[in-house]
Amino acid sequence: MLIQLKHIDKIYKAGQVDVPALIDINLQVERGEFVAIIGQSGSGKTTLLDIVGCLSRPTSGEYWLDGDHVNSLPDASLTGIRNRKIGFIFQTFHLLARKTALENVQLPLMYAGVSRKAQQDKARELLTRVGLQDRLLHYSNQLSGGQQQRVAIARALANSPPLLLADEPTGNLDSQSGKDILALFEQLHHQGQTIVMITHDPLIAERAERRITLSDGRIVADEPAYQAAPVLG
Numbered sequence: 001m002l003i004q005l006k007h008i009d010k011i012y013k014a015g016q017v018d019v020p021a022l023i024d025i026n027l028q029v030e031r032g033e034f035v036a037i038i039g040q041s042g043s044g045k046t047t048l049l050d051i052v053g054c055l056s057r058p059t060s061g062e063y064w065l066d067g068d069h070v071n072s073l074p075d076a077s078l079t080g081i082r083n084r085k086i087g088f089i090f091q092t093f094h095l096l097a098r099k100t101a102l103e104n105v106q107l108p109l110m111y112a113g114v115s116r117k118a119q120q121d122k123a124r125e126l127l128t129r130v131g132l133q134d135r136l137l138h139y140s141n142q143l144s145g146g147q148q149q150r151v152a153i154a155r156a157l158a159n160s161p162p163l164l165l166a167d168e169p170t171g172n173l174d175s176q177s178g179k180d181i182l183a184l185f186e187q188l189h190h191q192g193q194t195i196v197m198i199t200h201d202p203l204i205a206e207r208a209e210r211r212i213t214l215s216d217g218r219i220v221a222d223e224p225a226y227q228a229a230p231v232l233g
Contacts, residue, residue, distance in 0.1 A: 001064075002162055002194050003029035003052060008061035010047050010217075021047040023217040025061070031162065034189040035196045036205035036225060039214035045198045046167070048214065052196060053086055053165050054078045066162055083111065087156030087164045091171040093148045095140045101127060101151045102136045108158040126154035130184060146177030153184060157193075164188070166197040170204060182207045 008025040011018045022044050029035055039045050050056035051063065054070055063070040066085050073081065082088075095104050105123035114122070127136055130150040140148055149169060156164055166185070170178035186207060189195055197208060205211045206225045213221035 001028055002031045002033075002066055003027065003196075004062075004064040005052075006062040008051065008058045008063065010044075010051065010056070011059045021217055022051070022058070025219060027212070027219065027222075029194065029196060031194055032189075032192050033194055033210060034185065034208045035210045035212060036208035037196065037198050037212045037214060038200065038202065038205045040200065042216075043214040044217040045200075045214055047217075049165060049167055049196070049198050052163075053088060054082050083108065084159060085161050085163060087159070087161040089149070089152055089156050089164060089166040089169050091168040093140070093145075093152045093172075095148055095151055095155075097140050100137045100139055101132060101143065101154075104140075104151055105155045105158055108155060112159055122158065123154070126157050127151070129157075130154045144177065145173045146180055149173060149177070149181050150184065153181075153188075157188075162194055164193055164195045166195065168199055169197065170199075178204075 005025050005027040008022055009020065010022040011020050013019070025048065037045055037048060047056070051058055054065070057071065065081065068081060070078070070081065096107070102120065102123050105126055106119040109119040109122055124136060127133060130153055132147060132150050132154070135143060135147060140151070143151065170181050173181065182204065185195055185197070189209070195208075199205050208225045211221070211223060211225040212219055
């Protein structure tokens with residue numbers, strides 16, 4: 001079991017008013033699964049991703065990630081968990097404009113204390129894996145949106161994390177680039193990578209093997225993607 005959430009609640013304060021964002025979330029994700037979390041705006045998708053990604057703590061409940069009881073860890077330990085165990089892929093890529101594709105992918109390895117030669121070798125290997133072996137020395141403004149997202153995926157894989165978290169990874173891409181990125185996710189999944197992807201699009205969610213639907217902070221469906229019900233309210 002890679003992810004286990006038990007009775008997770010997340011409550012935000014709006015003045016004197018409690019605003020529940022997540023309510024009694026119970027969720028397990030096995031190693032090697034490709035899971036899509038889907039729901040309308042305000043359903044709690046991003047809040048759930050923040051908790052799974054150790055960017056936010058739940059108000060109550062238990063969270064276990066790869067054997068670690070995340071709730072009980074201090075902030076410094078959570079930083080280490082994020083660096084070692086989670087690769088993040090965002091809608092807006094978050095590449096450093098003044099660094100090449102190769103240098104962007106090297107960054108997590110540099111922070112992990114890997115030697116410069118090993119950084120370069122690993123970054124080249126990963127960029128080749130995502131089909132960018134001929135773009136190693138290109139800067140982000142020399143790359144298409146789909147190519148930038150491939151660099152971001154390579155960077156997310158740099159420290160061989162057991163979990164990839166993708167937040168609307170095709171949201172800023174044209175239709176063909178989006179299809180290419182989803183095909184890359186499917187390839188990574190078939191190679192054993194665990195992927196949790198946030199999306200509002202049912203067609204994108206169907207590319208995963210499992211679809212979890214959120215509505216008003218609750219899980220209202222958890223089923224194989226190919227037979228998932230329409231998004232609720």
